[in-house]
Amino acid sequence: MSLAQQVQHLINTKTKPAGALGRLEALALQLALVQNTTAPQIINPQVVVFAADHGIAAQQVVNAYPQAVTAQMVHNFLQGGAAINVFCNQSRVGLLVVDAGVNAVFAPHPKLVDAKVAMGTQHYGQGPAMLAEQLAQAKERGQQVVEQLWKQGCNTIALGEMGIGNTSSAALIMHQLCGLPLQACVGLGAGHTASQFLVKQQTLAQVAQFHGLGATHMPAEALLQRVGGFEIAMMFGAYLKAYELGMVMVIDGFIATSALLCAHQEQPAILTHCVFAHGSAESGHAAMLDFLGAQPLLQLGLRLGEGTGAVLALPLLQQACAFLSQMASFESAGIANA
Amino acid sequence: MSLAQQVQHLINTKTKPAGALGRLEALALQLALVQNTTAPQIINPQVVVFAADHGIAAQQVVNAYPQAVTAQMVHNFLQGGAAINVFCNQSRVGLLVVDAGVNAVFAPHPKLVDAKVAMGTQHYGQGPAMLAEQLAQAKERGQQVVEQLWKQGCNTIALGEMGIGNTSSAALIMHQLCGLPLQACVGLGAGHTASQFLVKQQTLAQVAQFHGLGATHMPAEALLQRVGGFEIAMMFGAYLKAYELGMVMVIDGFIATSALLCAHQEQPAILTHCVFAHGSAESGHAAMLDFLGAQPLLQLGLRLGEGTGAVLALPLLQQACAFLSQMASFESAGIANA
Numbered sequence: 001m002s003l004a005q006q007v008q009h010l011i012n013t014k015t016k017p018a019g020a021l022g023r024l025e026a027l028a029l030q031l032a033l034v035q036n037t038t039a040p041q042i043i044n045p046q047v048v049v050f051a052a053d054h055g056i057a058a059q060q061v062v063n064a065y066p067q068a069v070t071a072q073m074v075h076n077f078l079q080g081g082a083a084i085n086v087f088c089n090q091s092r093v094g095l096l097v098v099d100a101g102v103n104a105v106f107a108p109h110p111k112l113v114d115a116k117v118a119m120g121t122q123h124y125g126q127g128p129a130m131l132a133e134q135l136a137q138a139k140e141r142g143q144q145v146v147e148q149l150w151k152q153g154c155n156t157i158a159l160g161e162m163g164i165g166n167t168s169s170a171a172l173i174m175h176q177l178c179g180l181p182l183q184a185c186v187g188l189g190a191g192h193t194a195s196q197f198l199v200k201q202q203t204l205a206q207v208a209q210f211h212g213l214g215a216t217h218m219p220a221e222a223l224l225q226r227v228g229g230f231e232i233a234m235m236f237g238a239y240l241k242a243y244e245l246g247m248v249m250v251i252d253g254f255i256a257t258s259a260l261l262c263a264h265q266e267q268p269a270i271l272t273h274c275v276f277a278h279g280s281a282e283s284g285h286a287a288m289l290d291f292l293g294a295q296p297l298l299q300l301g302l303r304l305g306e307g308t309g310a311v312l313a314l315p316l317l318q319q320a321c322a323f324l325s326q327m328a329s330f331e332s333a334g335i336a337n338a
Numbered sequence: 339m340s341l342a343q344q345v346q347h348l349i350n351t352k353t354k355p356a357g358a359l360g361r362l363e364a365l366a367l368q369l370a371l372v373q374n375t376t377a378p379q380i381i382n383p384q385v386v387v388f389a390a391d392h393g394i395a396a397q398q399v400v401n402a403y404p405q406a407v408t409a410q411m412v413h414n415f416l417q418g419g420a421a422i423n424v425f426c427n428q429s430r431v432g433l434l435v436v437d438a439g440v441n442a443v444f445a446p447h448p449k450l451v452d453a454k455v456a457m458g459t460q461h462y463g464q465g466p467a468m469l470a471e472q473l474a475q476a477k478e479r480g481q482q483v484v485e486q487l488w489k490q491g492c493n494t495i496a497l498g499e500m501g502i503g504n505t506s507s508a509a510l511i512m513h514q515l516c517g518l519p520l521q522a523c524v525g526l527g528a529g530h531t532a533s534q535f536l537v538k539q540q541t542l543a544q545v546a547q548f549h550g551l552g553a554t555h556m557p558a559e560a561l562l563q564r565v566g567g568f569e570i571a572m573m574f575g576a577y578l579k580a581y582e583l584g585m586v587m588v589i590d591g592f593i594a595t596s597a598l599l600c601a602h603q604e605q606p607a608i609l610t611h612c613v614f615a616h617g618s619a620e621s622g623h624a625a626m627l628d629f630l631g632a633q634p635l636l637q638l639g640l641r642l643g644e645g646t647g648a649v650l651a652l653p654l655l656q657q658a659c660a661f662l663s664q665m666a667s668f669e670s671a672g673i674a675n676a
Contacts, residue, residue: 015414016421017402017528021646022619022639064355064676072673076353081666083354090660091653190355191676281360299637300654301360308359315429315653316638322428328419335410338402338529 007032013329017338021323023297027275028320034248034273035155039325042248042318045156046094046149047307048238049077049084050142050163050231052101053120055129056207057165062200064191067120070164071104077162077306078109084160084306091311094154098145100138101230115141117230125207128226129169135225135233142237150245157242158250158277158314159259160307161231164190167282168204170258172227174284176213177220177261178291187254187283190303220262228262235259243270250310250317253280253302257288264292277313278302345370351667355676359661361635365613366658372586372611373493377663380586380656383494384432384487385645386576387415387422388480388501388569390439391458393467394545395503400538402529405458408502409442415500415644416447422498422644429649432492436483438476439568453479455568463545466564467507473563473571480575488583495580496588496615496652497597498645499569502528505620506542508596510565512622514551515558515599516629525592525621528641558600566600573597581608588648588655591618591640595626602630615651616640 001009011025012018019025031040051074057067076082077097080089088095098113099106103120106112117138121129130138146157167189174185186201208214211226224233236259242249243263251260251274263270271292278298279286289296297313330337339347349363350356357363369378389412395405414420415435418427426433436451437444441458444450455476459467468476484495505527512523524539546552549564556564562571574597580587581601589598589612601608609630616636617624627634635651668675 014421015411015419016642020528020640020642021421022641024638024640024650066674069674072671073353076666076671076673079666079671081353081664081671083352083359083661083665086660086664087657089664090657190358297638300362300635302358302362303360304354304358312362312654312657316650319425319428319650322424323421326419326424326427327421328414328417333410333414333417333419335414336404336407 007038014327015333015335024320028324040321042156044154046154047158048096049160050098050100050234052163052230053103054165054229055121055123062168063165065164067164071102073162083308087311100234124227138230138233139237142234143241146238146241156248158307158310159235159256161255161305163229163231166229166255169229170255173258176223182208185284220265232259236262239263243273249274251276252307252310254282254285278309345376352665353671353673362658366662378659380494382492384492385496386434387498388436388438388572390501390568391441392503392567393459393461400506401503403502405502409440411500421646425649438572462565476568476571477575480572481579484576484579494586496645496648497573497594498590499593499643501567501569504567504593507567508593511596514561520546523622558603570597574600577601581611587612589614590645590648592620592623616647
């Protein structure tokens with residue numbers, strides 16, 4: 001009997017009608033297969049929030065909030081005041097903040113990893129967002145962060161992000177990798193009026209044209225170098241490393257999924273390790289998920305990033321593991337089956 | 339400023355784009371209003387599983403599992419082997435099992451409340467399921483169980499159930515109270531073949547005709563007396579008492595919602611205190627929720643009962659309270675707002 005058959009048999013003999021735990025049953029099977037065991041466990045789950053600034057955001061054309069908010073929110077993460085702090089505390093999940101390239105200098109802090117590549121990307125309107133060496137550096141540092149957590153015994157990660165302007169990068173990445181019209185990819189981000197939204201669309205259309213997006217194949221790394229962000233590039237590296245290490249990845253929203261699109265282009269099998277946490281209210285996210293054939297666990301209209309949606313879904317993974325390991329079988333409980 | 343305005347202001351000044359926490363924001367507001375405070379809390383949440391047998395189930399015509407499974411599952415609850423045990427343990431939620439009228443005698447157990455009205459209802463094919471005194475007794479005992487929990491400091495309850503055959507009662511109640519054709523109310527329950535399902539439909543159509551359902555108005559208590567179950571009647575009383583005491587109710591699936599339909603007929607304002615946990619895979623549940631104007635938090639294809647869906651949704655209520663109380667504001671964190 002294959003492992004999948006063994007696990008399905010276990011699920012079917014639990015004291016419940018067949019299939020009665022719905023998507024939790026498929027989730028339990030997936031986690032068992034990722035961990036190669038009939039008794040999967042979520043051990044020391046961690047959220048890593050990658051933060052970086054974006055050259056295009058300095059002019060505040062594509063972003064509703066000023067660029068300085070990225071650094072301000074990093075301070076908020078370190079002080080424990082952001083949504084992701086509250087959710088992690090409540091769920092007893094570890095939280096690490098990574099300075100991937102914020103336009104500010106931070107004092108050392110036990111929760112902060114200094115992986116800064118630069119003080120933000122270049123404006124990608126007339127050139128690439130970053131140098132090839134910078135991309136390589138970002139990718140490698142993302143890999144290192146995950147490897148470090150794995151060495152500390154963590155087997156499940158959720159990547160979050162903070163970066164004013166990063167829905168623009170994510171939309172451009174989606175446009176290229178999903179092969180969808182740019183209008184289907186650009187959304188409201190953290191909030192825009194109708195006229196601001198029009199400017200965002202026009203600006204990104206020019207960027208897409210300048211970089212030749214939407215036409216021919218482009219490797220994920222070339223794409224990230226052109227229109228990515230340091231946080232997205234690090235998440236790209238982090239996802240690839242997590243896959244290599246056999247970790248479970250809980251995928252957050254629009255930007256997190258854009259980084260996964262890049263990792264998926266390089267390693268399509270990565271999807272077996274991904275649990276899609278939620279469908280974001282950011283308009284492009286549903287089409288991204290469709291492209292990946294992914295069905296998210298939650299639909300709560302979230303659009304905050306930071307990994308918040310992933311943490312909200314995490315208890316479902318824990319419950320899926322728990323029922324598989326701990327529920328009685330019809331036989332052990334002495335119950336008549338149908 | 340009204341309390342609703344105060345809470346909405348609090349939500350809007352948290353360090354996140356306006357509305358970015360989606361349905362969690364509406365949930366936080368609802369919980370604040372139920373508890374009449376700007377800092378709602380889920381305190382000592384409890385699941386109560388009401389178990390009872392149904393006369394109609396003895397012949398195993400409407401039910402896939404034999405009637406004896408009700409008592410066997412009560413033992414399973416007491417031994418900790420059922421899905422609801424695992425979920426409650428994992429989420430650190432209290433669990434109480436109430437013998438509302440199981441066709442078996444149980445030894446005393448710290449988790450078991452003996453509220454037995456009888457050894458199951460009568461077959462409601464040629465007469466009422468229970469006597470008027472039995473209904474009154476069931477309602478009162480349901481109220482007592484909730485009042486007892488409330489006195490112990492619990493402010494949030496989720497009611498679950500176990501009772502072989504109880505989707506039939508729930509379907510008949512729905513047929514009467516939602517004014518929908520019986521076919522829209524009868525589902526597969528714990529699992530039926532196509533021919534068994536047809537027999538279930540035909541049997542319940544005869545029952546509905548015998549009791550004159552679907553035609554004129556019938557008070558919830560008369561309806562419960564005719565085609566209810568002791569567990570459903572106790573849940574009806576429990577919901578009404580929880581409302582009276584200002585408790586938050588997390589509503590589980592098809593049978594739990596059928597009991598709420600009865601409570602709602604008597605006390606329409608009860609809905610303000612209800613959080614609908616999930617949309618069940620039992621086919622009639624979606625229409626029940628539509629009738630109540632309810633949008634469930636989760637859609638996971640569950641159809642197990644026991645309160646399992648409610649416990650899975652509970653962390654979302656806890657996170658809604660947590661962000662409202664603990665997140666920094668733009669002002670307190672020194673962050674520029676858009």
